[in-house]
Amino acid sequence: MGVAGRLRVAVLGATGSVGLNTLDVMARHPDRFEVTALTAHRKTDELAALCRTWRPRVAVVAGPDEAEALRSALPVDAVTEVLHGPRALEEVAAHEMVDAVMAAIVGAAGLRACMAAAAAGKRLMLANKEALVVGGALFMQAVQRGGATLLPIDSEHSAIFQCLPTDRSLWNDWIDHIVLTASGGPFRTRAPATLSAVTPEEAVAHPNWVMGRKISVDSATMMNKALEVIEARWLFGLEPSRIRVVIHPQSIIHSMVACRDGSVLAQLGTPDMRVPIAYGLSFPERIESGASRLDFTRMNDLQFEPPDPARFPGLQLAYDALRAPEGATAVLN
Ligand code: NDP
Numbered sequence: 001m002g003v004a005g006r007l008r009v010a011v012l013g014a015t016g017s018v019g020l021n022t023l024d025v026m027a028r029h030p031d032r033f034e035v036t037a038l039t040a041h042r043k044t045d046e047l048a049a050l051c052r053t054w055r056p057r058v059a060v061v062a063g064p065d066e067a068e069a070l071r072s073a074l075p076v077d078a079v080t081e082v083l084h085g086p087r088a089l090e091e092v093a094a095h096e097m098v099d100a101v102m103a104a105i106v107g108a109a110g111l112r113a114c115m116a117a118a119a120a121g122k123r124l125m126l127a128n129k130e131a132l133v134v135g136g137a138l139f140m141q142a143v144q145r146g147g148a149t150l151l152p153i154d155s156e157h158s159a160i161f162q163c164l165p166t167d168r169s170l171w172n173d174w175i176d177h178i179v180l181t182a183s184g185g186p187f188r189t190r191a192p193a194t195l196s197a198v199t200p201e202e203a204v205a206h207p208n209w210v211m212g213r214k215i216s217v218d219s220a221t222m223m224n225k226a227l228e229v230i231e232a233r234w235l236f237g238l239e240p241s242r243i244r245v246v247i248h249p250q251s252i253i254h255s256m257v258a259c260r261d262g263s264v265l266a267q268l269g270t271p272d273m274r275v276p277i278a279y280g281l282s283f284p285e286r287i288e289s290g291a292s293r294l295d296f297t298r299m300n301d302l303q304f305e306p307p308d309p310a311r312f313p314g315l316q317l318a319y320d321a322l323r324a325p326e327g328a329t330a331v332l333n
Pocket residue numbers: 012013014015016017018019039040041042043044103104105106107109110127128129130153154155209210211212213214215273
């Protein structure tokens with residue numbers, strides 16, 4: 001812990017959608033959090049602006065050119081040490097000055113830093129689902145051996161986590177199955193014959209969430225939900241047959257736990273990533289996230305429908321990969 005017991009946080013992928021939302025939540029609670037490290041890949045101007053605001057001890061970028069650009073964009077008396085490369089990401093994630101790591105790098109590039117944070121026993125807030133999809137059992141072993149606290153940030157997995165008791169040994173007995181909700185993305189109702197002509201801009205225009213481009217495209221194809229099925233398999237220790245997906249276009253219910261006794265527990269909220277991020281930062285407490293509140297009197301309709309396997313063939317690939325020999329999920333990713 002830092003000054004006056006504040007949680008010292010490293011935000012990996014600080015210039016991205018999840019990274020910026022994390023800093024937004026942290027800015028609301030200067031008494032609880034301090035930023036120890038910020039990382040980006042190539043957006044050095046954006047990272048320099050964040051470093052001027054947050055004054056982290058360390059900043060990491062892709063390579064020597066980006067490091068030089070960042071150094072020259074910072075004031076001469078800056079407190080921030082500038083490092084570069086994947087090894088530096090691992091060092092930051094495992095550093096003794098860091099209590100908690102927000103893993104918000106996109107894609108498998110985030111794997112090694114996540115593994116380092118897990119092995120070092122950090123509070124690991126995992127947005128970077130691809131790291132768990134690729135790492136699978138090895139990732140979970142690293143968490144267990146390192147004594148890390150793994151907290152899901154993906155809104156669906158945070159929803160499940162919020163519905164479950166904090167005592168993980170109860171999970172298997174509690175859960176009959178889980179239901180991951182999916183919005184269906186921008187092409188849920190688009191005529192299949194026109195799908196081959198969609199543009200990248202149409203694909204990233206998500207109806208409910210504002211996210212980075214890669215996850216937005218994955219949402220349009222529902223490959224994102226496929227990755228989330230695999231993520232859920234590892235986070236909650238469930239066989240694939242106990243993980244179901246339903247399309248819920250309003251994205252108000254973020255996912256559900258169907259319990260053994262017939263109860264179904266759901267977590268609801270406006271679609272705003274600051275809610276699961278705030279829970280990851282404050283668990284087991286709850287803090288203000290900045291998200292607007294649900295107004296039940298203005299909610300007309302909550303719809304549910306099964307995903308169409310012809311429109312979204314990628315979803316089944318998750319189940320196939322989980323039943324295939326180990327490593328298939330990494331190939332799928
Ligand atoms: P963005 O594309 O908005 O941001 C990605 C971040 O990672 C940026 O800071 C980027 O730096 C950095 N980065 C990109 N490539 C590399 C690399 N090779 N090495 C190191 N850093 C890299 O992504 P999102 O914030 O949307 O998503 C981040 C993760 O969170 C993904 O795994 C996504 O699936 C997951 N997630 C996102 C949600 C969302 O609402 N956005 C919701 C749930 C999960 P730079 O800016 O310099 O390129």
